[in-house]
Amino acid sequence: MSQGTAVEAVAIPPQQRRLRMRLRRLDGKVSPYLYISPFFLLFAVFGLFPLAYTGWVSLTDRNLLDPTTHFVGLDNYTALLHDSYFWNAVENTLGIFVISTVPQLFLALVLAHVLNTKLHGRTLFRMAVLLPQITSLVAVALIFTQLFSRDYGLINYVLDHVGIGKVDWEAGDYTSWIALSVMVIWRWTGYNALIYLAAMQAIPDELYEAAAIDGARPWRQFWHVTIPNLRPTIIFTVIVSTIGGLQLFTEPYLFEPDHYGATGGSARQYQTVVMYLYEKSFGSSQFKLGYASAIGWALFMLIAVISLVNFLIIRRIRSAD
Amino acid sequence: MVKYIRSRGRGRLVALLALTALVAAGATAGSAVGKARDTITLRVSLFGDFGYHNVYAAYEKSHPNINIVEDIQSYPDHHSNLAKHIATGAGADDIEAIEVGFVAQFKAQPQYFYDLRQFGASALKSRWLPWKWQQSIAPNGAQIGLGTDVGSLAICYRADLFKKAGLPSNRAAVSKLWPTWKDYIAVGKRFQAHAPKGVHFFDSGSNVYNAMIGQLNPAYYDAKGNVIVSSNPGVRAAWALTVAGIQAGESAGLAAFSNDWNTGYKKGVFATVTCPAWMMGYIQGQAPNTSGKWDIAAVPGGGGNWGGSFLAIPKQSKHPQEAYDLIKFLTSPASEAYVFKNTGNLPSQPALLKSQPVQNFRNPFFSNAPVGKIFANSALVLKPQVTGPHQGDIQTAATNATQRVEQHKQSPNASWNQFLKDVQNVS
Numbered sequence: 001m002s003q004g005t006a007v008e009a010v011a012i013p014p015q016q017r018r019l020r021m022r023l024r025r026l027d028g029k030v031s032p033y034l035y036i037s038p039f040f041l042l043f044a045v046f047g048l049f050p051l052a053y054t055g056w057v058s059l060t061d062r063n064l065l066d067p068t069t070h071f072v073g074l075d076n077y078t079a080l081l082h083d084s085y086f087w088n089a090v091e092n093t094l095g096i097f098v099i100s101t102v103p104q105l106f107l108a109l110v111l112a113h114v115l116n117t118k119l120h121g122r123t124l125f126r127m128a129v130l131l132p133q134i135t136s137l138v139a140v141a142l143i144f145t146q147l148f149s150r151d152y153g154l155i156n157y158v159l160d161h162v163g164i165g166k167v168d169w170e171a172g173d174y175t176s177w178i179a180l181s182v183m184v185i186w187r188w189t190g191y192n193a194l195i196y197l198a199a200m201q202a203i204p205d206e207l208y209e210a211a212a213i214d215g216a217r218p219w220r221q222f223w224h225v226t227i228p229n230l231r232p233t234i235i236f237t238v239i240v241s242t243i244g245g246l247q248l249f250t251e252p253y254l255f256e257p258d259h260y261g262a263t264g265g266s267a268r269q270y271q272t273v274v275m276y277l278y279e280k281s282f283g284s285s286q287f288k289l290g291y292a293s294a295i296g297w298a299l300f301m302l303i304a305v306i307s308l309v310n311f312l313i314i315r316r317i318r319s320a321d
Numbered sequence: 322m323v324k325y326i327r328s329r330g331r332g333r334l335v336a337l338l339a340l341t342a343l344v345a346a347g348a349t350a351g352s353a354v355g356k357a358r359d360t361i362t363l364r365v366s367l368f369g370d371f372g373y374h375n376v377y378a379a380y381e382k383s384h385p386n387i388n389i390v391e392d393i394q395s396y397p398d399h400h401s402n403l404a405k406h407i408a409t410g411a412g413a414d415d416i417e418a419i420e421v422g423f424v425a426q427f428k429a430q431p432q433y434f435y436d437l438r439q440f441g442a443s444a445l446k447s448r449w450l451p452w453k454w455q456q457s458i459a460p461n462g463a464q465i466g467l468g469t470d471v472g473s474l475a476i477c478y479r480a481d482l483f484k485k486a487g488l489p490s491n492r493a494a495v496s497k498l499w500p501t502w503k504d505y506i507a508v509g510k511r512f513q514a515h516a517p518k519g520v521h522f523f524d525s526g527s528n529v530y531n532a533m534i535g536q537l538n539p540a541y542y543d544a545k546g547n548v549i550v551s552s553n554p555g556v557r558a559a560w561a562l563t564v565a566g567i568q569a570g571e572s573a574g575l576a577a578f579s580n581d582w583n584t585g586y587k588k589g590v591f592a593t594v595t596c597p598a599w600m601m602g603y604i605q606g607q608a609p610n611t612s613g614k615w616d617i618a619a620v621p622g623g624g625g626n627w628g629g630s631f632l633a634i635p636k637q638s639k640h641p642q643e644a645y646d647l648i649k650f651l652t653s654p655a656s657e658a659y660v661f662k663n664t665g666n667l668p669s670q671p672a673l674l675k676s677q678p679v680q681n682f683r684n685p686f687f688s689n690a691p692v693g694k695i696f697a698n699s700a701l702v703l704k705p706q707v708t709g710p711h712q713g714d715i716q717t718a719a720t721n722a723t724q725r726v727e728q729h730k731q732s733p734n735a736s737w738n739q740f741l742k743d744v745q746n747v748s
Contacts, residue, residue: 065426065427065429085746145580150581151581152580152581171724257581258577258578258720260396260397261397261717261718261721263717266720266721266722266724266725267725282404282405284714284747285711285712285713285714
């Protein structure tokens, strides 16, 4: 190696050396951007462009089967504001979101706390909570739909046996929300628990020791040491759950016994916003892409607003600092 | 053809899709190596099983340069994908099935399909029932598809349950019980009075309602293409009768093609079901244990149609002539007769409907009922219905409306009013 550098030092004339220097400086400045560019290029093609294009389509009366398209300005959005089915879908989505996310994050926190103690076979349990996550979403929805089925479902069989009687889960407003929330909770609790667990393990033991010396019992330690230290993680999980929860589609779509039309029940009792978008675009023979795009953008704004609200609420958790 | 494919078929569908993908991969690999220029692969996109497998094999044998690959999807997915594929200009197969509920919508855009007259289809016109031929003609006169089957109606009923409820169980006597739908609902009341516990007269209000709608002409659209749901007294009458049946406790309240509906066949929780010809195959697949307990009677009101399809060639096809030759073969009298015997899908060609093999065909699963005669004669007297682009969505709205009454979510009047509002919304 030393021989090579010696040759270089001798052979390269000063002018070329200056060029190299300049290239090296350029390399230091430009290369980092080149290294991260694949993400931004892909994001521009598959994220930004569809977003902008959907925005454009939402200003037109585009229909999949109609070759002529006209610019209609904000007409789709105006119609959307007066569309009772859209607001019904918003209400359903928020309802299902609340009754699935709140218990789910709470359960995940408790689960993470338990997994953080010295259990026998801890690794096994930690892996087991992630199992629902790697199960196919369609399989989950189909199995749970069978469990909740009116005449031959396992849940109704048990309820009937203990004297409560059968419940028509799919037909009822709140019963259908509960059934769907159970699917969401089952699938996502373990995932959030693992995120909490990782954050919990980053909390220094000294804090707990100090708390113990001050006489704090485990429950008090949980509230006053663990939770404040988890604050950034809780904010993260709440935001991610908001984004995912408001886009709920597969579970309610497959929950519907006759899912042609994607109406989410006979009285649209569990039609989510994305299902409504699908109904207007591809799920029926309406193919109203312009209107569906407007729904997409409305959902985007809705998620932004609710994420912000959640962020402001969760920020009030007392920080560890 | 089977109008919907539900959960039962899903696993099999996935396997089938994987298989077709494999076959396709093998075929392209094979052709690239060997007789590259000679072999033409024709892709056929269907919903549900049209019963064509052996027909393809026969065709490939007589046409060694043709290789046929079939793609099967569910009923809703197939049609929405077809719309996507023709609108975006890529992805459609050489041959695409279109169900009668969608044909009005696709023929309104004839620029996306080959006009089959350019291949000489006009010469075959006399093969089909005149209205079947007419249904796939675009407003500009182009013929965009050749007819496969029709779904003429009958009533499939459980003779054993009829006997238990003290009703006649012989098919001629049963047919005499219900010359009209009003009689059918009245028989339901008699049945319900003595029915075994947990057994209902029919499966779902929507199937009874749709059967009545299937006999109307006009029903949802008039000849000019206007939606006439709210002003058509026939639609209102069908609704009122359906509601009367539901309120008399005759409905098992099972959404058609749901899991519980499928299980309902096995457990025998409903005694009658509206039966288009293709439904025979569905029942046999769902409840093989009930063989011999079923029988088939005439449909109240006579005639009526539910389902039936066409085969069309999208403009994207690179081999339209070969594709046309294939659909001509698939819809030939010999093929349609073969498919009827094996799957129950009823031919759409009068000569065939009147032929001895069809007329004499009996189905052992349905107590040896002369199903050929029943369905063929029903098809021959069938009065065609004018359909429109949003036929399928109006039907979905109607199904939801009957379910709201069954599930006690709304009063019949409120549900009807919401149905009318939905109709306005989709069209």
